[in-house]
Amino acid sequence: MTENMLEAWRESAKYWTEHSETIHQMFVPLTRALIKRAGIHQGQSVLDVAGGAGEPSLTIAEAVAPEGSVTFTDGVAQMVETARARAQQRGLTNIQFQQSVAESLPFLDSSFDVVVSRLGVMLFADPDAAMREMLRVLKPGGRLAFAVWGKSDINPFCYVVTHVMDQHVKSPAVDPDAPSAFRFAEPGKLTAVMKQAGASDVEEDMVKFDIEAPISPRQFWTMRSQMSDTLREKLTKLSADEQAQIAVEVEQAVQEFFPADQMKFPAHFIIATGNKP
Numbered sequence: 001m002t003e004n005m006l007e008a009w010r011e012s013a014k015y016w017t018e019h020s021e022t023i024h025q026m027f028v029p030l031t032r033a034l035i036k037r038a039g040i041h042q043g044q045s046v047l048d049v050a051g052g053a054g055e056p057s058l059t060i061a062e063a064v065a066p067e068g069s070v071t072f073t074d075g076v077a078q079m080v081e082t083a084r085a086r087a088q089q090r091g092l093t094n095i096q097f098q099q100s101v102a103e104s105l106p107f108l109d110s111s112f113d114v115v116v117s118r119l120g121v122m123l124f125a126d127p128d129a130a131m132r133e134m135l136r137v138l139k140p141g142g143r144l145a146f147a148v149w150g151k152s153d154i155n156p157f158c159y160v161v162t163h164v165m166d167q168h169v170k171s172p173a174v175d176p177d178a179p180s181a182f183r184f185a186e187p188g189k190l191t192a193v194m195k196q197a198g199a200s201d202v203e204e205d206m207v208k209f210d211i212e213a214p215i216s217p218r219q220f221w222t223m224r225s226q227m228s229d230t231l232r233e234k235l236t237k238l239s240a241d242e243q244a245q246i247a248v249e250v251e252q253a254v255q256e257f258f259p260a261d262q263m264k265f266p267a268h269f270i271i272a273t274g275n276k277p
Helices: 003-018 020-026 028-038 057-064 077-089 127-136 156-166 189-197 217-227 229-236 240-253
Strands: 045-048 069-074 095-099 112-118 138-149 200-213 263-275
Touching: 003 020, 003 077, 003 217, 003 229, 020 028, 020 200, 028 057, 028 112, 028 138, 028 200, 028 263, 045 057, 057 069, 057 077, 057 095, 069 077, 077 095, 112 127, 127 138, 127 189, 138 189, 156 229, 156 240, 156 263, 189 200, 189 263, 217 229, 217 240
Parallel strands: 045 069, 045 112, 069 095, 112 138
Antiparallel strands: 138 263, 200 263
16 A cells, blocks of 8 residues: 555545444355355365455454464554454454565465455556556465445445435546556456466456445445445545535435445445466
């Protein structure tokens, strides 16, 4: 990550910590799908790159126990501390923590059976360099597995807020290759990076499930507006009245995705897998 990106994530980290349990619940189906497609099983050594507030590392630690182990990495110190605290709360002892970015992993060649990243690859400053690093630390015959967002226009968790914000703040044109949630949403784009770096047997699948959590529309907006540095930056440019108006509009716009006042968004993700020759 660039220093500017790391600084933005340092600011976001406290909100990811605050909402870590909700985030965990939201992406349980994605974590399960990632573990399945990575072929993760008991006894393996797994590296989780850009592990955020602790997932999928914590779930993987349970899947590989008792003989296997997980190494969690993230570029932001507070994310590392949050993940460490959550592991201690769950009594997990087969997990190690390391603050590092994907482009410069502090591990020996051929150290891990599996390398994964859940919703991290699209935010790397240099995906090509990161992919080479992840392959370097993977054992020959080892497995790579990455989960990224599918296209924005099929993910209402994202586009509903975007549509409301666009009515209030002009958004600059998006560079499709810049770090963002949807950088690898185009089918085949992430797998091309994997192949270029030297991965073999590269495949991708679309994963569909509902993003669910026991939160209200108001809590959804609070979470979304806090966790995204882009949203936070846009909102700071608006008056308190306009910020309040946006909150009302978002809550109205998401009503259909809150049956019984509980969040339930249909979602589309891509999981790309490959092997180290």
